[in-house]
Amino acid sequence: MTTPTRNRANRRTEILDAAASLFAARGFHGVSIEDIGAAVGVTGPALYRHFPSKEAILAETLLAISSHLRDTAAEVVTRGADPAATLEALLDLHVSFALDNPALITVHDRELGNVPEPQRRRIRRLQRLYVEEWVTVLAELAPRCPSARLRAATHAVFGLLNSTPHSGGELPPEAMRELLRSMARAALESVVNASSL
Template sequence: MTSEQTARAAAKADRRQSLLAAAAGLFADRGFTSVRLEDLGAACGVSGPAVYRHFPGKTAVLGELLLQVSQDLLDGAHRVAAAEDGAGEALAALVRFQTDFALSHRDVIAVQGREMRHLEPDVRAEVVRLQRDYIEVWAGQLRLLHPDEDHGTAVFRTQAALGLVNSTPHSVRRSPSEQRGRRALLEGMALSALLAGSEAR
């Protein structure tokens, strides 16, 4: 591949990521069904038909957005957990990781919660699989910390903590000062949800 071809490929990849970022914002603000490809193109400074150079349609944009974020979260969770020495430290690090994501990717969180039904069935199944694998990383650390606890309870604890983290950022203003002030509180609440009642055993 020549340097010119490499530059073109990089520019195309950048444009694709720009379209995905714009789609997250538009889908979150207006809802998937209310956004046209022309809207998506306009948000990135291109025509609606130009979007077809990157995606075959709006549903494909949604699918790529949610597949990418689900894979990124799973990969990140594995890295975060592997970097810690114990299960307790890994769980605290996972909470920080998810909180960082939720506060910096509010639009994606909103789209993930509302628009899954619009995915193609095979794409939806893959997104669900990735999300389950992500939950399993957390549940696995909980089982290491409390081997006597059953798998279903560990999954339930994880879902409760993730639900708390993912829902709260919508009520936090976007100002950096408020985010800093609420981050520690949110992390502490999520960790408490993960470990609630375990101290008594």
């Protein structure tokens, strides 16, 4: 038997997924609470049982994915004994995110400024921590490379991987996955190899 708590959690997830798709397609200001409610089969005001505002929905959408990426990356890095294998696992994590969530990437790029300031700071902090997980691993592979360079390289690779809202439908999913992985790997290897010269 499904509990009321589980139903509520499922409904919140359903609302967040629908809102992300709508925000990506129409922009934050082009979507009303009524639009989000209609997408999940309820009236707009019924959403207030789950979220206090449209801004809260946007904030929770971006906080949830930022938290998930950071927590999963931290687990990968903590478990990893070999830095090269750990980097491959981080690549797998981000490639899967980029292929599975192009709408979230679009929403983050366009709408972060509409998130209330306290939540925006939390999102930015989680994102910085996520980057530092990558920098930690890259520093093991390239100990002579300055952290600032490794951080810049990580951001550049994220830019490549997060191109899926524009390129994700051009190739079959597995071909796109391999293309993204190979390009990101090559970019990171160039930084690691340059630092060993």
